[in-house]
Amino acid sequence: MKCLALLSGGLDSILAVKVVQAQGVEVAGLCFVTPFFGPHSARKAARQLGIALVEHDFTDAYFEMMKAPRYGFGGNMNPCIDCHGLMMRTAHGMLERHGASFLATGEVLGERPMSQTRSGLNAVLKLAADRDLVLRPLSAKLLDPTKPEREGWVDRERLLGLSGRGRKPQEELARQYGLTDYPQPAGGCLLTDVKFSQRLKELIAHEGLVRADIELLTTGRHFRIGDRTKLVVGRRQAENERLLAARLAGDAVLRPPLEVKGPVGLLRGPADDAQLGVAAMILARYCDVPAGGQVKINLYRGDASSVIAAVRPGDEEVAKWML
Numbered sequence: 001m002k003c004l005a006l007l008s009g010g011l012d013s014i015l016a017v018k019v020v021q022a023q024g025v026e027v028a029g030l031c032f033v034t035p036f037f038g039p040h041s042a043r044k045a046a047r048q049l050g051i052a053l054v055e056h057d058f059t060d061a062y063f064e065m066m067k068a069p070r071y072g073f074g075g076n077m078n079p080c081i082d083c084h085g086l087m088m089r090t091a092h093g094m095l096e097r098h099g100a101s102f103l104a105t106g107e108v109l110g111e112r113p114m115s116q117t118r119s120g121l122n123a124v125l126k127l128a129a130d131r132d133l134v135l136r137p138l139s140a141k142l143l144d145p146t147k148p149e150r151e152g153w154v155d156r157e158r159l160l161g162l163s164g165r166g167r168k169p170q171e172e173l174a175r176q177y178g179l180t181d182y183p184q185p186a187g188g189c190l191l192t193d194v195k196f197s198q199r200l201k202e203l204i205a206h207e208g209l210v211r212a213d214i215e216l217l218t219t220g221r222h223f224r225i226g227d228r229t230k231l232v233v234g235r236r237q238a239e240n241e242r243l244l245a246a247r248l249a250g251d252a253v254l255r256p257p258l259e260v261k262g263p264v265g266l267l268r269g270p271a272d273d274a275q276l277g278v279a280a281m282i283l284a285r286y287c288d289v290p291a292g293g294q295v296k297i298n299l300y301r302g303d304a305s306s307v308i309a310a311v312r313p314g315d316e317e318v319a320k321w322m323l
């Protein structure tokens with residue numbers, strides 16, 4: 001018997017694997033990838049558990065879901081119920097390919113306010129392709145028996161009945177299993193982050209869900225200088241390099257002259273001369289010149305380059321454009 005376990009890399013998902021493995025079931029981990037969450041923690045967990053990991057990028061389906069999540073968003077831009085539902089529906093379609101008969105998840109009844117209340121867990125199942133194949137080993141004893149339990153693929157008696165927000169039982173189990181290195185719950189999903197969610201909302205309102213733009217949201221200071229035009233300014237060397245690496249055909253790069261210390265600016269979207277002037281003025285704010293001093297900002301777009309003379313503005317001027 002083989003099971004595909006949704007593995008975020010958080011403690012609950014690790015424990016769910018352990019509980020199923022303890023019954024002699026072969027487990028492969030499955031983690032989903034989007035610009036909002038990645039495989040980093042799951043890779044670490046799979047190594048620790050000694051199981052194979054399937055990484056599946058379902059960004060297109062995820063963006064589609066985010067346009068109108070049936071159960072709405074949580075405190076930030078996190079559509080947790082629809083997100084879990086989509087993961088389960090997608091995972092169901094992967095069972096046969098991976099020779100697995102059922103799914104396991106690390107959900108715990110009552111642990112999270114939206115997606116893991118009893119009604120939240122049921123809502124997730126409504127979105128799953130086959131609710132009967134979704135085993136929640138950590139709370140199974142408090143939930144209706146699923147096919148793997150009824151068919152005797154796993155022994156329901158040896159599954160758990162955890163519930164609530166307290167982490168003590170999980171920590172005790174982790175100790176028993178000898179697990180010491182695991183991330184904190186809910187870490188790693190950008191959609192639960194306040195600042196990221198604000199930037200994402202603003203982006204969606206102007207430009208929709210565009211992967212390349214979303215990937216920029218965690219880098220630098222952001223400025224909206226046109227309905228479809230943004231400037232991103234690096235805050236440190238690593239961000240400057242990330243911006244240069246993220247440059248797309250059609251993007252412009254702004255830089256101060258070599259003799260002036262200052263950041264890289266990445267300008268994305270159409271810009272007329274006035275908007276280029278605004279972008280150069282904003283970049284000048286972060287250059288190493290006194291307020292009111294002039295900087296000649298170099299602008300590179302495609303093979304062309306030009307120079308824009310800008311005066312370093314005060315913070316209140318720059319704040320008008322900052323997101």
Ligand code: SF4
Nearest residue numbers: 078079080083189191
């Ligand atoms: S926290 Fe993020 S990854 Fe987790 S269920 Fe919510 S939206 Fe999905």
